[in-house]
Amino acid sequence: MIEVKDITKKFGRKKVLNGVSFTANKGEITCLIGINGVGKTTVLNAIMNLTPINSGEILIDGNKINKDSYEKITFIPDAITMLPSMKISDAMTFMADFYNAWNQTRADELLSFFKLDANERISSLSKGNTAKVNMLLGLALDVDYLLMDEPFSGIDIFSREQIAEVFTSHLVEDRGVIITTHEINDIEHLIDKAVLLNDGVVLREFNAEEVRETEGKSIIDVMREVYHA
Amino acid sequence: MVRNESLRKLGVVTMNIKFNNRDPVYVQVIQHFKEQIATGLFEPGQEIPSRRELANQLKINPNTAQRAYKEMEEQGLIFTERNLPSRITRDEAVIKTVREELILEAVNTFIASVQSINVPLDEALDLVKDNFDKAKDGQEGDA
Amino acid sequence: MMSYLKLTNFELSRFFKMYLVLIGITLVMQTLSVVWTANNYLGEINEQLSSGSTVEEAINGWGLFSFDFITRGFWFSAPILLCIASLLIYVFFIWYRDWLGKNTFAYRLFMLPTARLNVFLAKATAIFLMVLGLISIQLVFLTIENELMKMIVPNTFREDLTINEIINGFDYLRVLYPVSFIQFFINYGIGFMAVIVVFTGILFERSFRWKGIILGVLFSGIALIVFFLPILLHETILNHFFYPTELFILMLISGLIVIAGSIWMSNYLLNKKIRV
Known part of the structure; x- marks a missing residue:
């Protein structure tokens, strides 16, 4: 379980996160939803210790993040994390070199599923294919937790469908996933839990099926209520 | 693979x-x-x-x-x-129940909408009989 | 340890193309400068000989040709200065390139399952190895260029210098190639320390951005003071109290303190303060 406990984050005088708390379970897809602002990405960066927080605590299976955690949790940012001059195969070799959790079989499987050519240079890839390579590099790690920043934004509809398909497959199953989005439409039925963020605070954290069952509301209904309140 | x-x-x-x-x-x-x-x-x-x-x-x-x-x-x-x-399931009883349940559901929906516009039962049933066959013919025609 | 070596290798390979270009430029420019300077000299000599002077008169007029003629020329020094400037710039760029553009490699580096300090040490090692590599190659080039000069200029007009003499004949070559091992250790030790301190300054900037620049400069200033503290005390309040060897040992200690302090500070910044 990833526990985010009352974290605050200031950029200069501006409070980007103002006491954010939520949890994300293993085997569930948790979605951080925010219609604007930088808070969502900052939360993911904070979980990965890629940006310091001013107060609060983040625990991964009860522990603070350390160097060994990166074999258990990984982050797929919205831009690719490899050098543009690398070929896809170079990027995969780099990953294999440094991570014990790297799973080459799974990487090859993803390569063919996404119909990517390992000899292509990252700099020459289309936006959609760059996003897929980025996904591949994260998904091919045998980690317990996967964080993804806006995996569906800025790419074509077919790439989006392919990536959505990944979410319902064995590639994601049993892992804990946190994704961020500002657009819930595509993934309404994919997620377990929604965390609504606004102005640095969590407005509501709920299980999507539960809200449908007990309140008869869609995620967007809840968003409408919460954001316009 | x-x-x-x-x-x-x-x-x-x-x-x-x-x-x-x-x-x-x-x-x-x-x-x-x-x-x-x-x-x-x-x-x-x-x-x-x-x-x-x-x-x-x-x-x-x-x-x-x-x-x-x-x-x-x-x-x-x-x-x-x-x-x-x-x-x-191979259990005929269960399948039968499911079928009945669905029929009952449809009928209840029908009753609710017919009642909401105050149509007498006889008139409604006549219309049902007439249109049911037409709709079925139509469907078969389509197929 | 494995990660550190892999990272060092990776950092070296990232600069390798540029490195080859620098070596190529040096070789081409210095070779051309040997040929050009030697031919110029022979031209002048020939002109004098053809106007009726004897060989002795010509030599008296123009002097015997030695490798110093070449090392003092612009085209010989230019590539060395270019290499130094490139590496100085790369001390900064080796960090900033990881934050550059949309492909933020810093994410990857800081998510590696290894101590982040290894990233720091790998970058420092890479810079250090590249410097050592360049000066070794320059030494080889000097030998080759000296032989080339001998092939162009006839014995009669030549005063042959050993590599040692060539190096000692020119100021900055003397800094790059100290004759004693101790001096070598001091020169490159100070260089290494400076790189580490600058790296720490960069990490301050990467952690706190604008405010970090001030902190970085402040940190470098303190490092400078700490390093020179023995000399400062020696020259001022202590009134030349130490023997030279004592001063040397004290400077060695202050240098090690600066290096250790910088590495500790960098480790702290990398783990607690850095932003991607």
Whole structure:
């Protein structure tokens, strides 16, 4: 379980996160939803210790993040994390070199599923294919937790469908996933839990099926209520 | 490569459900299964996709697919023997109940809408008889 | 340890193309400068000989040709200065390139399952190895260029210098190639320390951005003071109290303190303060 406990984050005088708390379970897809602002990405960066927080605590299976955690949790940012001059195969070799959790079989499987050519240079890839390579590099790690920043934004509809398909497959199953989005439409039925963020605070954290069952509301209904309140 | 297959595989029965966003997805999945069972499209004893295949086909959360299967198993709509794939029930009584349940549901909906516009039962039933056959002819004509 | 070596190798390979270009430029420019300077000299000599002077007169007029003629020329020094400037710039760029553009490699580096300090040490090692590599190659080039000069200029007009003499004949070559091992250790030790301190300054900037620049400059200032503290005390309040060897040992200690302090500070910044 990833526990985010009352974290605050200031950029200069501006409070980007103002006491954010939520949890994300293993085997569930948790979605951080925010219609604007930088808070969502900052939360993911904070979980990965890629940006310091001013107060609060983040625990991964009860522990603070350390160097060994990166074999258990990984982050797929919205831009690719490899050098543009690398070929896809170079990027995969780099990953294999440094991570014990790297799973080459799974990487090859993803390569063919996404119909990517390992000899292509990252700099020459289309936006959609760059996003897929980025996904591949994260998904091919045998980690317990996967964080993804806006995996569906800025790419074509077919790439989006392919990536959505990944979410319902064995590639994601049993892992804990946190994704961020500002657009819930595509993934309404994919997620377990929604965390609504606004102005640095969590407005509501709920299980999507539960809200449908007990309140008869869609995620967007809840968003409408919460954001316009 | 075997796993890759499962990513692409369409499953033993293919299905396509148009979900609404306000009802629990697992309830909608069960409803769909009931309709298919009642109309005989899912035959007794027929193999059904695994929960992952189902999630993959319907683009829904695997936990939701799991929940739908669990409920259906409890209701006796599907059954699983040892480690084999789950199957549609062979229990005639269950299938009969499902069918009756669906009919009752449709009738209740009908009654509710007819009552809301104050139509007497006889008039409504006459119209039902006339139009029911027409609609059926129409459907067959289409096919 | 493995990660550190892999990272060092990776950092070296990232600069390798540029490195080859620098070596190529040096070789081409210095070779051309040997040929050009030697031919110029011979031209002048020939002109004088053809106007009726004897060989002795010509030599008296123009002097014997030695490798110093070449090392003092612009085209010989230019590539060395270019290499130094490139590496100085790369001390900064080796960090900033990881934050550059949309492909933020810093994410990857800081998500590696290894101590982040290894990233720091690998970058420092890479810079250090590249410096050592360049000066070794320059030494080889000097030998080759000296032989080339001998092939062009005839014995009579030549005063042959050993590599040692060539190096000692020119100021900055003397800094790059100290004759004693101790001096070598001091020169490159100070260089290494400076790189580490600058790296720490960069990490301050990467952690706190604008405010970090001030902190970085402040940190470098303190490092400078700490390093020179023995000399400062020696020259001022202590009134030349130490023997030279004592002063040397004290400077060695203050240098090690600066290096250790910088590495500790960098480790702290990398783990607690850095932003991608």
